[in-house]
Amino acid sequence: MSAALTIRARPLSAAAFAPFGDVLEASGQPDKVINEGLCDRFHDRARMDFGPGGRAGISIFRATSRALPYACGMLERHPEGSQAFVPMMDLAWLVIVAPDAGGRPGEPLAFLPSPGQGVNLLRNTWHGVLTPLAEPAIFAVIDRIGDTPNLEEFFLSEPVVVTS
Ligand SMILES: NC(=O)N[C@@H](O)C(=O)O
Numbered sequence: 001m002s003a004a005l006t007i008r009a010r011p012l013s014a015a016a017f018a019p020f021g022d023v024l025e026a027s028g029q030p031d032k033v034i035n036e037g038l039c040d041r042f043h044d045r046a047r048m049d050f051g052p053g054g055r056a057g058i059s060i061f062r063a064t065s066r067a068l069p070y071a072c073g074m075l076e077r078h079p080e081g082s083q084a085f086v087p088m089m090d091l092a093w094l095v096i097v098a099p100d101a102g103g104r105p106g107e108p109l110a111f112l113p114s115p116g117q118g119v120n121l122l123r124n125t126w127h128g129v130l131t132p133l134a135e136p137a138i139f140a141v142i143d144r145i146g147d148t149p150n151l152e153e154f155f156l157s158e159p160v161v162v163t164s
């Protein structure tokens with residue numbers, strides 16, 4: 001019986017997350033200063049994609065918190081569109097992603113966003129479902145609205161255990 005894979009969650013960084021998506025944050029120099037100089041605009045910072053036959057939508061997720069160490073038993077992906085998660089309050093949450101390895105998830109990575117960070121997952125990127133580590137956990141989710149399921153799930157033979 002193989003031992004369950006254990007991975008350590010690391011602070012979220014744009015560089016480490018880049019193959020999987022974008023970190024949504026007020027980072028670096030603003031692209032524009034607007035509103036009579038009273039607002040910095042960090043312009044167009046996500047690689048969004050909703051494919052033919054779909055459109056962008058904003059939904060609100062109210063999720064149940066989990067705890068570390070967290071056993072992740074399923075990774076999913078959305079073949080027809082990107083998916084962004086923007087917390088609407090300051091809370092700890094977990095982002096699990098994985099490269100594709102021949103149509104199934106490869107070794108996952110786990111990230112802990114800092115306050116002020118959201119994520120945009122690229123289309124067809126393997127990820128764990130929204131995983132807050134506190135409650136209340138309210139998120140704005142920007143993803144594809146369409147008539148197809150836009151969902152592929154992969155159930156792991158052994159859960160991946162995420163530690164802090
Ligand atoms: N199913 C759904 O709307 N949410 C998931 O895609 C998720 O990543 O949480």
Ligand code: NI
Nearest residue numbers: 076078083129
């Ligand atoms: Ni998803």
